[in-house]
Amino acid sequence: MRVIAVAGARPNFMKVxxxxxxxxxxxxxAVLVHTGQHYxxxxxxxxxxxxxxxxxxxxxxxxxxxHTQQTARVMERFEPIVRETRPDWVIxxxxxxxxxxxxxxxxQLRPAVGCRLAHVExxxxxxxxxxxxxxxxxxxxxxxxxxxxxxxDAQANLAQEGLxxxxxxxxxxxxxxxxxxxxxxxEVDMPRRLSVARGTYVLVTLHRPSxxxxxxxxxxxxxxxxxxxxxxxxxxxxxxxxxxxxxxFGLEALLAPxxxxxxxxxxxxxxxxxxxxxxxxxxxxxxxxTTVLGVPCVTLRAQTERPITATVGTNRLAPWxxxxxxxxxxAHAAVAAGRFGVGERVPEGWDGRAAERIVAALxxxxx
Ligand code: UD1
Numbered sequence: 001m002r003v004i005a006v007a008g009a010r011p012n013f014m015k016v017x018x019x020x021x022x023x024x025x026x027x028x029x030a031v032l033v034h035t036g037q038h039y040x041x042x043x044x045x046x047x048x049x050x051x052x053x054x055x056x057x058x059x060x061x062x063x064x065x066x067h068t069q070q071t072a073r074v075m076e077r078f079e080p081i082v083r084e085t086r087p088d089w090v091i092x093x094x095x096x097x098x099x100x101x102x103x104x105x106x107x108q109l110r111p112a113v114g115c116r117l118a119h120v121e122x123x124x125x126x127x128x129x130x131x132x133x134x135x136x137x138x139x140x141x142x143x144x145x146x147x148x149x150x151x152x153d154a155q156a157n158l159a160q161e162g163l164x165x166x167x168x169x170x171x172x173x174x175x176x177x178x179x180x181x182x183x184x185x186x187e188v189d190m191p192r193r194l195s196v197a198r199g200t201y202v203l204v205t206l207h208r209p210s211x212x213x214x215x216x217x218x219x220x221x222x223x224x225x226x227x228x229x230x231x232x233x234x235x236x237x238x239x240x241x242x243x244x245x246x247x248x249f250g251l252e253a254l255l256a257p258x259x260x261x262x263x264x265x266x267x268x269x270x271x272x273x274x275x276x277x278x279x280x281x282x283x284x285x286x287x288x289x290t291t292v293l294g295v296p297c298v299t300l301r302a303q304t305e306r307p308i309t310a311t312v313g314t315n316r317l318a319p320w321x322x323x324x325x326x327x328x329x330x331a332h333a334a335v336a337a338g339r340f341g342v343g344e345r346v347p348e349g350w351d352g353r354a355a356e357r358i359v360a361a362l363x364x365x366x367x
Contacts, residue, residue, distance in 0.1 A: 001088045008097070015174050022359045060074060090102060104139070123147060150350075211300060225280075273293055288309055296335065
């Protein structure tokens with residue numbers, strides 16, 4: 001079986017790595033396409049080394065642009081690769097613009113090329129149509145032949161949309177990478193490198209347009225972080241979008257009390273999450289990783305498309321609309337709640353073996 005696996009942006013690489021490796025281990029032909037949506041060493045290159053991802057067979061080098069332009073550029077450049085490669089399957093992961101672009105291209109080429117489309121992390125829904133990711137998720141699921149879901153809530157969402165006949169529960173593939181990398185992440189020992197004691201600091205990530213593209217929204221969050229920093233270190237590996245906007249909005253003074261560092265690699269980030277008293281984030285992946293690590297997490301969003309991280313795991317939503325006092329109180333409560341052991345309270349199928357189940361699902365649908 002020949003499979004094109006697509007990766008485009010930072011949160012894709014840790015999902016694609018175990019899939020490529022499981023495909024190869026089972027003797028299948030895996031073709032890796034990097035769209036180039038993320039291109040900096042810090043946002044892309046370093047993940048290939050750390051996660052043992054082979055160099056991409058194709059790099060589309062689309063770079064940054066508006067959502068529309070980025071999606072269109074990926075589509076234009078992906079089409080000839082599908083035509084030449086003639087895969088049995090194209091597999092896309094997550095909810096970034098590259099996911100949508102390659103999904104649409106594959107669906108359009110399906111009659112001519114005979115390739116089919118599988119979506120990993122299918123069925124997640126925030127029901128917030130202002131999030132570009134919600135559009136990407138819903139459209140990708142609608143045009144996919146096989147919907148590989150990470151959790152029962154995702155299965156239920158697909159059933160509600162009448163898509164469950166194409167769904168197959170495989171669990172969470174990102175956790176394959178986490179469990180495989182945790183021992184090496186602990187050796188990296190980022191808390192020691194930053195001279196912050198394990199279990200004392202708050203780790204923050206922030207990059208959603210709704211939080212960082214609006215000056216007032218960004219100010220509210222940064223004021224809360226300054227409040228937390230009065231009691232304990234606040235470590236902020238800063239996303240390029242967030243840094244650019246903090247400077248543009250004249251909010252740099254609010255970054256001064258924080259330990260602002262450049263974006264970090266996968267193992268460094270895992271080491272930082274693992275050692276934190278609490279994680280504050282608007283990322284989807286971190287809500288899942290903290291659940292597996294047993295570290296309390298506060299999500300800085302109105303809702304989450306990953307509700308199982310709150311019902312089973314360690315996640316809680318800060319009160320919406322966000323205020324400095326609301327974020328501060330929720331962070332204190334989360335720290336006070338304390339942590340669980342690794343893997344102590346995790347959803348079914350978050351067990352390090354999702355990639356095997358994904359490959360088995362693809363193989364069972366090949367004629
Ligand atoms: C994208 C995804 C988001 C994901 C996030 C993780 C979409 C719609 N959004 O958002 O779901 O959570 O990645 O980071 O696909 N930039 C760099 N270097 C890079 C890449 C980007 O400096 O290597 C800067 C550019 O100024 C760019 C900005 O970051 O304009 C935003 O990048 P973009 O890929 O458009 O979206 P993200 O905010 O990263």
